[in-house]
Amino acid sequence: MSKICQTLLAVAVAIAATGSAQAAEKVNPGQTYINSEGIQVSVGADWVSPPSQPDKFFLDARTRPIVPAWKPGDPIREVPRLFNGDPKVRQMQAHPVNPVPQGDILSELQRAFGAGTDSRAFTTPLVNRDGQGFSGVFPPDPSGDVGGGFYVQSINGSGGATYVVYNTIDGTIAAGPFTLEGLGSGGACASGNGDPVILFDQLASRWLLTEFSSSGNNLCVYLSADSNPVTTTWTRYAFVPPSFPDYPKYGVWPDAYYVGANQSNATYALDRTAMLAGLPATFQRKGVPTLSELGFQMLPPASFNGIDAPPAGAPGTFLRQVDDELNNPGSNDPLHDRIELFTFHVDFATPANTTLTGPIPIQINDFDRAFDVPSGFGAIPQPGTTRLLDPLLEVIMFPVHYRAFGSNETITGNFVTKVGANNQSAIRWFELRRTGGLASAWTLFQEGTYTPAGDPAPTNRWMGASAMDSSGNIALGYSIDRAVAPTQFASLSYVGRQAGDTPGVMTTAETSLVLGGSAQTSFDRWGDYFQMGVDPADGCTFWFTGEYMGASNWATRIASFRFDACGSPTFSVSGTPLAQEVCAPSATPVALSAVNINVGSISGFNSPVNFGFGSGLPTGFAGSYTVSPVIPPGSTAANLTVNNTATPGLNVITLRGSSGGTDRDLLLNATIATQAAGSPTLTTPANNATDVSSTPTFSWSASAQGNSYLIEIATDPGFSNIILSQSVSGTSFQPAAALPTNTQIYWRVSANNVCGTAGPSATFSFTTQAAPGDCSPGSFTNVVFSDNVESGTNGWTHSAATGTDSWAISTARAVSPTHSWFANDPAALSDQRLVSPTVALPGSLNGLNFQFQQFVDIENNGATACYDGGLLEISVDGGAFTQIPNAQLLVGPYTGAVSGSFGSPIAGLQAWCGAAVPFSRVVVDLSTYAGHNAQFRFRIGSDSSVGKEGWYIDDVKVQGCSSSDVIFADGFDPPPP
Structure with missing residues (x-):
């Protein structure tokens, strides 16, 4: 070994870890204190969910309809990246008080090592094939795992996540592609929205498939009954956090399925024991202190792999990396940064005993995440275009793998770091170890920055996924490109090292899986995450999936490979x-x-x-x-x-x-x-109750040997118009979507088991509350104007006072059923207007109101302010347009004021904005305009940077109430019956 390599190696392995053991502490619910090791402990769950009711059903996936491939002309959409705070903060980064020496010492260590060694087994993939193809969605979020003789890959599809099952023996397709939402049975998860995560629970030999729902805050979790995902019984849970759980990442652990989310640093624990038994399951939340200067924060949980279980009682572990030049520029250490651990010890029986301990700091060599991000999220350059790609600089990449080797435990992971000019990126990988069980501390065993010798500069590597096999060998897969000669479009490669090799370096040759064929020019979003796993059948075969650029659009790849030197006999x-x-x-x-x-x-x-x-x-x-x-x-x-x-x-x-x-x-x-299930007795809502919430909790008594219950909800006593039918395991149910307001509702419940049912319960009825815009009981709803955008422009006009007018009728998103008005939110100054025909507002109607449905994906400035925005204006009797104020918005108030800092033409006005807010109803009080003619104007304004999808408007109508049923003709779509 050369002198420089010896010197660099000595520096790399001499880093002192500062993690500490967790001594037993007295649990005092609601308390936050510093334990004897100087680490903060927060006692008691911050939030506990009501039980999620499981839904079970058997499915032979081969009988499901295949999702058709995307074709030109099909919709294109971008999945929003939720950024809390000012997204422009990246352009105004503070300078650290202590200057950092140039260069990454671990990168120099890797270069000094020299060329990696070709390994016939490892550098020759066993499977190397394309996965699911372009779906029209940016980014695809490829996720996949291996177990039971199958590999399951999932990506974002146009209507939610899609998945395909492959045979591990040769990579051929066993079933699919299918929509993930097809594993549900209605309810909140009947319509998926992507961000899939696929995990094989090696402890239980069962599959865990997850995604968002298209509305609400639902985490949809599907758990198989065994290791065969093609023909199995699935149990579905819809977990509803208190706010939207962006970018959820899951981990398997003996006592819980742990979840990290970009939601004010939320960490969650799902009751795995109850879920494996198919019982109602709760989950608990603990928040983690946020880091400054980051608007995207998520801590991934360590996820179990292997055969040896963690020590009994081991808590879940969450990780994040801290670049103190960015996160604490006023007192940075120029030579070191750190990884922070948080341990989550959940008590599902007594949530007051749940604890979160941390941050537990582990010192690492300095890294740099101060990428130059001129707008949006892009930083990684590509050949032939100015479009930059998102490095996802904020988080440790999913998945973080845990593996035990007797008394020795390991955690492996990686994240992106900046290593040179022009945003040159590399991957920092690490291995933590703990020896001696829970009484000992996690320490840094080794770390490295992968930039091989002879690398044409500047080569970029980012979006990594890593794992460790049963012999302690590590593999790392990633994106790779080069914007200057010799150019390389976004491609996929991998590298590895064997246990016992020189610490801090990848020792194999870099292996290319697939070369990119074009540049991505439409969006800066890239990947969001890749995934690496190890087949539990042998503990040795790595399986990797990621994204690359095909001839004209992104594509995905699936590959497997293994080291010859792997595996202890078992x-x-x-x-x-x-x-x-x-x-x-x-x-x-x-x-x-x-x-x-x-x-x-x-x-x-x-x-x-x-x-x-x-x-x-x-x-x-x-x-x-x-x-x-x-x-x-x-x-x-x-x-x-x-x-x-x-x-x-x-x-x-x-x-x-x-x-x-x-x-x-x-x-x-x-x-x-041992007998058919008896009939249950209904309890709430009480029979003939009035003024009941539109999202009531239904409850009934348990039936003798009732295994599941079918609740049917209808608008007529004969149940010929059933509006909701749901199978649940418990004795209560709350619908995810609101029932019709101001309506008499009928409901009944049947208990079931494998022996049969005694039939439905008695029927109860109740009347739901009137909502804003509804007419009171005994009066009639009279529709003055109605347009569901299904029959052309119908007298609507549109223009732009600034920028380009993009208002048009669209089929990308709609409520009833296929068309809506749409305008995009460009990364340029614009002021676009959509104007209704003139509507005569009768003076004879009570409760006169204007209603519409909107889907909003417009650049926001935090949760209560906007950079770009949409608003509603009115012109009375041909006069000037003025804004409808918040005071007249009975349902759907504005998000907040539009920033005046970036030249928006609607600066200072209240507006709607936000990241992919699903269709929702807006109701406007028009009583002050009764007896006049009016026109309505939808107006969307944007500043000079950061474009989003835009604004969809559907189902526009004006209506009021009277003592007689009078239909007002307007020459447009007939009012609904």
Whole structure:
């Protein structure tokens, strides 16, 4: 080794970690205190959700309709990146008080190492194929994981996330592409909105598939019953945080599914134990102190991989990186930055005992995230265009992998850093270790910045995804491009290192998976995240997915590769089906479906594996295995029977394989019924209740052996017009969307189990509250003007006082059913107006109002202010247009004032703005204009930077109330019945 390499290596490995052990502390709910190690502890959950009711159903994915491929002319949209605070703060970065030496010492260490070594196995992919193609959505957010002989990839599609299931043996498609929302059964998750995350829960051998819903704050979580995602029973949960959970990233842990979100640094814990049992599940929130100068903040949780579980009682762990030159420029350390850990110890039984401990600092070498971001989020240059790509500079990249090796535990991750002029980027990767269990501290074991020797400068590497295999080898996949000769469009490559190699460097040759073929010129959003996982079948094969530029649009890639030197001999088990419902009405045993169990061999393991039933079988069950012991690789089947002496409800049976002192367990969830479910008794809303909320909580008594309940809600006593039908597991239900206001509602509930149902309950009815714009009971709604934009312009006109007029009828988004008015929000000064025809406003109607539906994706300035905005104006009897004030907005008030700092033509006015706010109703009080003629003008104004999708307007109408049913003709669309 050269002298320079020896010197750089000594510096890199001599970094002292400052993390500390967590001593046992007295828990005092509601308290925040400093523990004996000098670390802050916050006690008690900040927020606890009501139970989310599970919905279960069996699905053979091969029977689902295939999502058609995108074609020219189909919609194009950008998924908004939620930025809290002033997005222009990046252009005004403070200078650190202590200057930082030039260069990245770890980058120099990597260059000094020299060329990497070709490894035939690792640098020759086993699978290297295109994944899902261009969907018209920017960015695609590719996510994927591996398990049970399958790889599942998901991306953002035009109507929410889509997914495809691949066979791991050769990468061929087993099923798909399908919409992720198709795993639901109505309700809040009936319409998805993307940001998918796919994880294989190796502890339970089950799949976790997630995305947003298209409205509300829902996290839609789909949990498989076993390891086969093609044919399985899915359980869906809709979790509703208190505000929109942007950029959610999930992690598997024994006590919870942990989630980080760009939502004021929110961290969440979902009750994994309840979810695996298919029971109603709550989740808890803990907030983390924010960092200054960052408008996008999310802490990813460490996610379990491997065979050895974490120490008993180990809390969930969240991580972030801190660049003190940016986050604390007044007192920065010019040589060091840090990784901060937060540990989340959740108590689902007593939320007051939940604790969040941190930040726990771990010192690392200085890195630089002060990229020059002239507008929007773009920083990474591309060949042949001025369009820059988003490096996602703010967060540690998803996923963060945890793996245990006996008493030694590891956490691996990566993030982007700036290493040179012209925003040259590289990837900082790290490995943390803890030895000795929970009483010990996490420390930095090694870190590196990957910039190989002989690299044509400036080459950019960013959007990394990393993982560690069962032998401690690390792989890192990423985007790579070069804007100057020799140019390279955004491509995908990977690199790796073996355990025991020189610390702080990647030691293999860089391997190209696919070369880019064009530049992205329309948007600066890129990837948002890639994903790397390791197949639990062998603990060695890495699977990676990411985004690259194809011939004209982005595309995705899927690849697998492994090191020859991987794996300690052991065995794995997987089985299907692991969730069953059985009717056992008599003493005669009834057979469950055979559980087929595959016993895998890892690194040549061939010792006999004996099978049993853990601590024994529950009352009423009997069982045996077709083969025991099994010599891996091999298989067996568990055959079980049950009779009516079993305990009705959920029975958890442990299917255990044992060899050489090692146990591997599969949990079979058997739900038993011995008779048909009885009829429930309805409780609330009470029968004949009035003035009931439009989103009431329905409740009923539990039925004998009721496993699930079907609630039906209708507007007639004969239930010929059912407006909502939902299957739930508990005895309460709250609809995600509002019921019709000022309407008599009828409802009933049927209890079900595998033996059948005794029929529906008695029918209850109630009347919902009147909402602004509704007519009181006994009066009639009279529509004066109505236009749902389905039959042309109908007398509407449009123009631009400043900039370009983009108002047009669109099919990209609509309410009823396919068309709406649309204007974009450009990154340039503009003042665009859409004017209605003249409407005569009768003086004889009470409660005269103007209503419309709007979808808003307009540049905001935090939660209560705007940079660009849309507003509503009125002209009375041919006079000048004036703004409708907030006081007249009965529903849907303006977001806030438009900034005067950047030249907006509507500066200082109140307006609507925000990041992809779904269609919602606006109701305007027109009583002061009754008896006059009026025109309405929708006006959208923008400043000179940061463009967004824009503003959609649909279902415009004027109506009022009278004692008689009089229809006002206007020559436009007829009023709704």
